[in-house]
Amino acid sequence: MIRLEHMTxxxxxxxxxxxxxxxxxxxxxxxxxxxxxxxxxxxKSTLLxxxxxxxxxxxxRIIRRAxxxxxxxxxxxxxxxxxxxxxxxxxxxxxxxxxxxxVEYVQDFSELEEAYYMPVKxxxxxxxxxxxxxxxxxxxxxxxxxxxxxxxxxxNFKKKCRKVFTKRLKHSDIIMVSHSTETLLDYCSAGIxxxxxxxxxxxxxxxAVEIHSQNMALR
Amino acid sequence: xxxxxxxxxxKRQFAIISALIIREMTTRYGTKFGGxxxxxxxxxxxxxxLTLVFSAIARLPPLGRSFVLFYATGYLAFYSYRSTAxxxxxxxxxxxxxxxxxxxxxYDTIISRIILQLITLFAVNMLLFTCINLFSPIxxxxxxxxxxxxxxxxxxxxxxxxxxxxxxxMNTTYEHxxxxxxxxxxxxxGVFFLPEEIPHPYREFLMWNPMIHVVGLFRTGFYPTYxxxxxxxxxxxxxxxxxxxxxxxxxxxxxxxxxxxK
Numbered sequence: 001m002i003r004l005e006h007m008t009x010x011x012x013x014x015x016x017x018x019x020x021x022x023x024x025x026x027x028x029x030x031x032x033x034x035x036x037x038x039x040x041x042x043x044k045s046t047l048l049x050x051x052x053x054x055x056x057x058x059x060x061r062i063i064r065r066a067x068x069x070x071x072x073x074x075x076x077x078x079x080x081x082x083x084x085x086x087x088x089x090x091x092x093x094x095x096x097x098x099x100x101x102x103v104e105y106v107q108d109f110s111e112l113e114e115a116y117y118m119p120v121k122x123x124x125x126x127x128x129x130x131x132x133x134x135x136x137x138x139x140x141x142x143x144x145x146x147x148x149x150x151x152x153x154x155x156n157f158k159k160k161c162r163k164v165f166t167k168r169l170k171h172s173d174i175i176m177v178s179h180s181t182e183t184l185l186d187y188c189s190a191g192i193x194x195x196x197x198x199x200x201x202x203x204x205x206x207x208a209v210e211i212h213s214q215n216m217a218l219r
Numbered sequence: 220x221x222x223x224x225x226x227x228x229x230k231r232q233f234a235i236i237s238a239l240i241i242r243e244m245t246t247r248y249g250t251k252f253g254g255x256x257x258x259x260x261x262x263x264x265x266x267x268x269l270t271l272v273f274s275a276i277a278r279l280p281p282l283g284r285s286f287v288l289f290y291a292t293g294y295l296a297f298y299s300y301r302s303t304a305x306x307x308x309x310x311x312x313x314x315x316x317x318x319x320x321x322x323x324x325x326y327d328t329i330i331s332r333i334i335l336q337l338i339t340l341f342a343v344n345m346l347l348f349t350c351i352n353l354f355s356p357i358x359x360x361x362x363x364x365x366x367x368x369x370x371x372x373x374x375x376x377x378x379x380x381x382x383x384x385x386x387x388x389m390n391t392t393y394e395h396x397x398x399x400x401x402x403x404x405x406x407x408x409g410v411f412f413l414p415e416e417i418p419h420p421y422r423e424f425l426m427w428n429p430m431i432h433v434v435g436l437f438r439t440g441f442y443p444t445y446x447x448x449x450x451x452x453x454x455x456x457x458x459x460x461x462x463x464x465x466x467x468x469x470x471x472x473x474x475x476x477x478x479x480x481k
Contacts, residue, residue, distance in 0.1 A: 011479070054478065055475070069321075086245065090242050094238045
């Protein structure tokens with residue numbers, strides 16, 4: 001469960017306060033996957049980070065009674081001078097999961113072969129993405145955060161990713177930012193629409209998608 | 220995180236901090252030349268220069284007969300403070316990407332660097348004094364004041380560093396100003412003189428600098444006859460505790476700001 005209590009998030013942009021959400025309260029129950037909709041710059045990614053807890057609300061609070069992931073496929077933390085395997089080991093340690101288990105899982109999943117034991121700075125962007133996706137899939141979370149699913153690897157690898165992710169979603173939920181309504185309808189059951197500093201929660205993703213398209217049609 | 224037992228959360232915290240320490244050891248102090256070498260080379264070069272210059276202009280150091288021991292005891296005590304303050308001030312910025320993991324907090328990056336400093340400074344001190352002892356025997360060392368002085372220096376460095384981690388993030392001008400006004404700090408910290416040699420009104424001014432006391436205390440461990448009567452332990456302990464509490468509260472207060480870009 002993730003609960004927002006009178007949460008406000010604002011930041012200064014060119015000297016003016018810009019609100020992403022003003023005094024919003026709602027609860028996301030386990031078993032619901034949420035899609036975040038809104039135009040560019042409305043604050044979808046910021047809201048995702050607020051829910052993760054990696055940035056803090058201006059006022060109010062967010063209560064998490066769930067294990068929330070880092071952004072799916074996040075690779076910003078990979079240290080380029082460490083090998084793929086060393087980077088995986090680090091994530092396993094901070095999440096307190098079985099280190100050897102995760103190292104082997106990612107090695108198998110990412111199909112990096114001997115490159116797994118080479119510094120990440122020698123990787124192509126595709127290899128990095130495969131490593132990152134492997135790490136995300138190797139750790140069990142209650143909520144997976146997704147900021148635009150970007151397809152990784154060749155056709156077969158994509159198929160595998162989809163299969164594993166779908167399996168994970170049997171026991172986990174997802175909070176997703178996407179510009180593609182098909183993807184959102186595919187994965188999510190509820191939705192949040194951000195527009196001009198107001199934030200609305202919809203129990204049904206279809207309603208959220210509809211409101212969002214109306215907003216987009218207005219300007 | 221959702222509620223867990225205290226024992227379990229402590230264990231998780233320990234796992235996160237040790238993971239950060241291992242990561243920093245293998246990256247910052249990386250495999251390439253530099254890395255760990257500089258943690259040793261900085262004091263070696265500095266003590267070397269002081270020893271060379273002052274043994275050319277003076278017949279005897281202010282204490283004892285060994286120039287190298289006098290400057291080593293002064294600079295290493297000061298270096299414990301200075302290097303800790305520098306490392307901690309950069310701890311959050313350097314590990315910024317890791318804050319994208321919800322389980323990692325700014326405190327974790329600070330605490331892991333403090334522990335890393337403790338390990339590094341212990342190794343540097345052991346190495347340097349062992350080497351000095353080889354060609355200029357030190358005699359007996361009273362460990363108690365040495366350890367107390369080192370802990371005080373590291374505490375002061377941690378507090379100043381934690382506060383600066385916040386200030387530097389909020390104001391780049393302040394970062395430059397701090398760099399400039401702090402450059403001559405070692406000159407007023409008794410690294411290459413004894414406060415007893417300083418004439419009347421100026422000595423009292425110097426006594427406001429907590430590092431004067433720390434350096435003096437550190438030296439009493441190496442010079443059995445040196446009393447350093449000016450050392451006011453209550454004052455330094457007070458300042459050290461204040462700076463740590465102040466720095467850590469500041470990080471807590473500005474938690475939201477330091478997670479955002481500069």
